[in-house]
Amino acid sequence: MTAKALRQPASLKIVSGTFLAVWCVIAAFPIFWITVMSFKSPVDAFDANPFNVIFGPATRAGGSGWSILEIVLALAVVWLTARITMRRVPALVAQYSPGGFVALGWVVASALIGVGFVLAFFGLLPLVSDFLNPLVGPLGRDIIGATTEHYETVWIDRGFSNNFKNSLIVTAGVVTISLSVGTLAGYGIARSGSTLAFWILIVALIFRALPHSVLVAGYLPVFINSAEWLSPILGENAPTLYGKPAAVIAVLVAINQPFTIWMLRSFFANIPADLDEAARVDGCSHFKAFRLVIMPVMWPGVITTGLFSFLLAYNDFLVTSLLLDASNQTMVPAIAGMFNRETTTTDQVVAVAAAVSITAPLFLLVMVFQRQIVSGLTAGAVKG
Amino acid sequence: MKPKVFAAFVGPSIFMMLLFIAFPLLSVFWNSFNVTQPIYETVEVESCTAGFLEQTCTTEMETRPVLNEDGEIMRQTEFVGLQTYRNVLEMDRFWEAVSSGSWTGLQNIDFWAALRFTVMFTLITLPLVVGFGIGIAMVINNASQFIRGPVIFISLLPFIITPVIGALSINWLFRGDGILTALLEWWLEQDLALFAQAWTIELLMMVYRVWHVAPFAAIIFYAGLQTVNQDSLESAVIDGASRWQRLRLIIIPHLAPLIIFVAMIHLMDAYRVFEEVVGFRAEGHVISLQWLTYDFLKPDQAGNRSISRASASAMLTMIGIAILLVPLLKRTWRDHKGTH
Numbered sequence: 001m002t003a004k005a006l007r008q009p010a011s012l013k014i015v016s017g018t019f020l021a022v023w024c025v026i027a028a029f030p031i032f033w034i035t036v037m038s039f040k041s042p043v044d045a046f047d048a049n050p051f052n053v054i055f056g057p058a059t060r061a062g063g064s065g066w067s068i069l070e071i072v073l074a075l076a077v078v079w080l081t082a083r084i085t086m087r088r089v090p091a092l093v094a095q096y097s098p099g100g101f102v103a104l105g106w107v108v109a110s111a112l113i114g115v116g117f118v119l120a121f122f123g124l125l126p127l128v129s130d131f132l133n134p135l136v137g138p139l140g141r142d143i144i145g146a147t148t149e150h151y152e153t154v155w156i157d158r159g160f161s162n163n164f165k166n167s168l169i170v171t172a173g174v175v176t177i178s179l180s181v182g183t184l185a186g187y188g189i190a191r192s193g194s195t196l197a198f199w200i201l202i203v204a205l206i207f208r209a210l211p212h213s214v215l216v217a218g219y220l221p222v223f224i225n226s227a228e229w230l231s232p233i234l235g236e237n238a239p240t241l242y243g244k245p246a247a248v249i250a251v252l253v254a255i256n257q258p259f260t261i262w263m264l265r266s267f268f269a270n271i272p273a274d275l276d277e278a279a280r281v282d283g284c285s286h287f288k289a290f291r292l293v294i295m296p297v298m299w300p301g302v303i304t305t306g307l308f309s310f311l312l313a314y315n316d317f318l319v320t321s322l323l324l325d326a327s328n329q330t331m332v333p334a335i336a337g338m339f340n341r342e343t344t345t346t347d348q349v350v351a352v353a354a355a356v357s358i359t360a361p362l363f364l365l366v367m368v369f370q371r372q373i374v375s376g377l378t379a380g381a382v383k384g
Numbered sequence: 385m386k387p388k389v390f391a392a393f394v395g396p397s398i399f400m401m402l403l404f405i406a407f408p409l410l411s412v413f414w415n416s417f418n419v420t421q422p423i424y425e426t427v428e429v430e431s432c433t434a435g436f437l438e439q440t441c442t443t444e445m446e447t448r449p450v451l452n453e454d455g456e457i458m459r460q461t462e463f464v465g466l467q468t469y470r471n472v473l474e475m476d477r478f479w480e481a482v483s484s485g486s487w488t489g490l491q492n493i494d495f496w497a498a499l500r501f502t503v504m505f506t507l508i509t510l511p512l513v514v515g516f517g518i519g520i521a522m523v524i525n526n527a528s529q530f531i532r533g534p535v536i537f538i539s540l541l542p543f544i545i546t547p548v549i550g551a552l553s554i555n556w557l558f559r560g561d562g563i564l565t566a567l568l569e570w571w572l573e574q575d576l577a578l579f580a581q582a583w584t585i586e587l588l589m590m591v592y593r594v595w596h597v598a599p600f601a602a603i604i605f606y607a608g609l610q611t612v613n614q615d616s617l618e619s620a621v622i623d624g625a626s627r628w629q630r631l632r633l634i635i636i637p638h639l640a641p642l643i644i645f646v647a648m649i650h651l652m653d654a655y656r657v658f659e660e661v662v663g664f665r666a667e668g669h670v671i672s673l674q675w676l677t678y679d680f681l682k683p684d685q686a687g688n689r690s691i692s693r694a695s696a697s698a699m700l701t702m703i704g705i706a707i708l709l710v711p712l713l714k715r716t717w718r719d720h721k722g723t724h
Contacts, residue, residue: 008526012627020523024538026595030553031541033563037556048566181396188393200394202716207405210706211656213677214698218408220681221415221691254404257397286389309395315546317659318674322681332548336662352556355549366540370533373540377600 031359037352039146042345044156045352053373056145066144070129077125081117085368089113106303107172110364122148150353160354164332166245167314170330173249175306178256183302185257186264187290191273201265204258212318223323243325251323252313259312260305261268266379267301268294304376307369314362331358416695420461423450468696494676495697502673502704505590512594513650514643517601518636524602524607536603543599548674551663554592582669589660589670594596597653601646608633608642648712655704673701 036054037045043058052058066074093105154160189197223241242245245356273292279289314332321333329337335354338347366373424447432441465592474493491497524535542550557564558578569576578584612635620630636643658674661667667675680694 008627013526016523016526019519020527023523025518027542027599028538029558030595031545032551034553034556046562048563050563055564100630102567105662154420159661181400183392185397188390192390194390197390197394200398202713204401205712205716206709207401209652209709210405210409211658211674211677211698211705213407213658213674213681213694214702215405217677217681217691217694217698218411219404220689220694221420222408222411250400251404254400254547257401257405261397286393309543314549317546317548317662318678322678332546335552337547348556350553358546358549362544362546363541366537366544370537370540373544374536374603374607377603 009131029195031363034352034359035356036052037349038150038356039148041145041147042348042349044145045349046224046345054144059145062144066146067129067133069124069132071144073125073129074121077117077120081113082367084207085113085364110368114361114364122151151348153350153359154354154357158338158350158354158356160331160334162350163329163331164357166324166328167330167332169245170252170320171310171313172249173245174252174256176308177249177307178260178309179302180252181253182257182260182264183298184290187268187298189261190265190268201262204261206261208258210314215251215255216319216322219247219251219323242323243328245324245328248320248323251319252316255319256309256312260309263305263308263379264301264374267298267305270301271297293371300372300375301379303369304372304379307372308376311362327345394511412695412698414695415691416699417463417465418461419464419468423460424448425450429669459488464692468692468698472693472696472700495673495700498671498673498676501586501670502655502657505586505593505657505672506651509593509597509654510647510650512590513597513601514647516594516598517646518639518643519607521605521609522600524606536606539599539602541599542595543597543603545596547596547659548663550596550721551589551592551660554588555597555664558588579664585664585666585669589657589664589666593654593657594662596649601650604642604646605639608639612638644715651708652705655708669720673697673704677701 033053039059040053040056042061044056047053047058067098079364089109093109096105155164189200275297276284276289276293278284279293280286284292316330317332317336320330321336324330324333331354335351335358338351338354423649426445426447428443429446430443432439434440474494474495477491477493478496481487481493487650491500520539524532524539527535545553556562559565565576565578578588616634617630620634625633656674657672658678661670661672661675667679670677677694677697680697683689
């Protein structure tokens with residue numbers, strides 16, 4: 001009876017389905033569209049007619065394009081990558097990473113997948129298709145104009161690989177340090193239950209709300225003059241902190257700390273306290289109990305928190321653009337510099353290609369870690 | 385847990401937060417009352433150029449920074465009290481504009497323009513984010529089990545994208561004769577220039593923000609929808625409640641704590657609006673409070689950063705944060721009292 005009573009009329013189903021479809025289009029369209037634009041010549045990329053943007057007649061006339069064969073091959077590469085990532089990699093990571101270093105295994109695995117994909121897509125694919133295209137007749141003729149020259153400009157001529165390396169250093173540093181510091185603090189706070197722990201959480205909440213520009217305003221004068229200020233202690237070797245990735249890592253770790261301890265606290269609160277109580281009864285110290293009993297079961301929470309730390313560090317614009325000098329610039333501020341001098345439409349498409357390059361790793365991240373991201377989002381809200 | 389052990393666990397984290405959050409706050413507070421600037425001296429300079437028969441010499445008074453023995457510009461820090469705040473707030477211009485009732489006059493003062501936009505942006509996007517969040521959550525919940533995974537995947541994309549890049553990608557769709565501007569022009573049959581005036585840019589920024597945050601709200605509400613008590617829904621059906629009544633009287637009250645949570649997070653984040661100004665290159669038309677601080681911090685043409693002004697504007701920004709935080713802290717305090 002209930003099923004029938006709760007059943008929805010067809011009209012409601014149609015409205016709901018339509019809304020969902022519209023939302024999916026709205027959600028994906030901007031990202032899809034800049035991806036398409038990044039492969040076109042400037043004339044096509046900014047054409048008012050959407051079909052010209054998709055099929056790229058000017059790009060095709062310029063002599064570069066994809067044939068049906070190439071599209072099929074490219075889709076195959078993408079599909080294979082996705083399939084390998086979904087099916088094989090989790091097992092391989094579990095098998096090869098030494099106990100307790102699963103997260104590290106994932107980092108290595110994702111890096112390998114990324115490099116492998118770039119090699120296959122940009123290195124191997126053109127070679128194969130150049131060889132095959134003349135052999136298959138009409139299937140080998142270009143139908144969609146597309147070019148990867150903007151990516152080459154970004155990564156090779158504009159030195160984006162250097163920015164990528166800097167991003168990698170900063171994000172890796174932030175994730176590792178903020179997790180090691182935050183895990184200890186989150187565990188301590190979850191198990192303590194004292195009033196002091198509560199106040200630490202409250203202060204962390206206030207810190208979480210601070211605009212980052214406020215903090216940077218506090219760092220800048222100190223960082224610029226740090227050599228002068230630190231010289232009484234460190235002598236001649238006193239570093240100027242301004243422009244150093246290490247300083248930015250420390251700053252981002254601190255900014256991230258309030259969020260990290262809140263999140264990890266709620267994960268640890270869900271691990272039964274009896275577990276480490278038992279270990280304590282058996283004669284373990286708190287640290288030993290943490291290492292032997294808690295560490296093996298805490299990884300889901302740590303991985304989820306690590307994802308959000310990664311996002312914070314990777315997406316940051318304000319801190320990195322103000323505290324890093326040009327040679328240590330990460331990707332996001334670098335693209336802002338790129339579009340400021342955007343004078344020709346070619347420059348604009350190059351900036352679009354850079355934007356897509358920044359988004360691609362995030363896309364992979366959601367693909368692999370969707371479940372963890374969703375659980376992380378809901379952990380704070382639903383459980384209290 | 386003994387205090388000593390507790391200290392060992394939380395020590396590193398507290399140390400980082402004190403050093404990199406509490407200390408900069410004090411430094412900002414201190415800097416907002418002080419101005420550090422190069423010491424200038426006025427000297428008489430005689431400059432001569434070769435002329436016919438004799439040199440032509442002119443004497444000028446020139447202001448230049450004083451150098452120390454190492455040839456570096458000497459700087460001095462001076463306590464100026466509230467002067468920097470006055471410079472940022474520009475109260476005389478503010479009162480002038482208010483007394484003459486001139487809105488444009490008010491909007492020409494950076495700080496007040498930034499405050500106006502920041503508050504408006506926060507308040508307008510809030511109901512939209514909550515509304516779209518609930519809407520999307522309900523249609524996802526309504527969809528069949530098989531497509532939920534992919535739909536959530538697509539929904540996460542706007543949330544996960546780098547804010548500057550997300551703003552830029554929306555920007556590219558509309559800038560010049562971008563694809564969506566062309567669509568709008570075709571639909572409205574008139575020429576549009578969306579980046580020529582402030583209000584269209586503001587509108588686009590809000591559209592971007594809702595696009596960016598609605599997925600976050602949706603996922604949280606979706607999780608909340610899974611725990612709606614099915615029994616009360618069924619009894620409501622038996623009592624003859626319509627679909628709308630069930631939504632209003634059972635589902636929305638069930639989601640209420642989550643709505644408050646999302647609203648709080650969104651208020652905090654929207655008040656810090658910044659990346660949109662960068663991504664839409666809106667600084668000529670619209671700026672936000674956090675962008676104002678950022679702008680003071682960036683070196684100007686002469687390479688000077690107005691640290692003191694930045695500090696003052698940062699302190700003023702924090703007043704707003706304090707107002708936003710009070711209800712949240714009250715709630716947390718009440719919960720804490722409740723559990724002990």
